[in-house]
Amino acid sequence: MDKTCSVNKTLSRISKKWALLILRELNDNGKKRFSVLVKEMKGISPRTLTKRLRELEKIGLISRKKFNEIPPRVEYELTKKGKELIKIVNYIELWTKKFKVK
Numbered sequence: 001m002d003k004t005c006s007v008n009k010t011l012s013r014i015s016k017k018w019a020l021l022i023l024r025e026l027n028d029n030g031k032k033r034f035s036v037l038v039k040e041m042k043g044i045s046p047r048t049l050t051k052r053l054r055e056l057e058k059i060g061l062i063s064r065k066k067f068n069e070i071p072p073r074v075e076y077e078l079t080k081k082g083k084e085l086i087k088i089v090n091y092i093e094l095w096t097k098k099f100k101v102k
Contacts, residue, residue, distance in 0.1 A: 013059055018044055018052050020089060023078065026062060027086045031077040061085060 014020055018041070025041060026032055034053075038046055053076060056062045061082035067073040078086065095101070 013055065014061075014085070016052065016055070018048060019056060022049070022052055022056060023061060023082055023086055024089070026076060026078045027083065031075045034074050034076070037076070056082070 014023075021041060021044075022037070025037065029040075032040075034046075034049070037053075038044065038049055041049070053062065053064070057064050057076075060079055062076050063079050065075045065077075067075075
């Protein structure tokens with residue numbers, strides 16, 4: 001596949017470990033604080049979560065809102081672009097169930 005193909009670029013960005021799980025968590029539960037994401041996503045380190053959140057924000061799939069409070073509070077949520085991607089992921093899940101793909 002051509003390295004400049006838009007599908008290839010997209011897949012390389014969202015196929016990193018934890019990326020789709022973070023998107024699904026935000027889709028299922030709306031806005032989330034960083035500390036809540038760490039607690040609810042068993043097995044992910046804070047460092048990895050930070051890295052994935054930054055990557056997903058950079059490509060416009062999630063938004064980050066920082067509140068000027070003490071202690072600092074940051075919330076993440078899906079953007080319109082992220083919500084559209086989740087629809088595709090959900091369709092793929094239905095497809096795998098329909099055709100019993102393992």
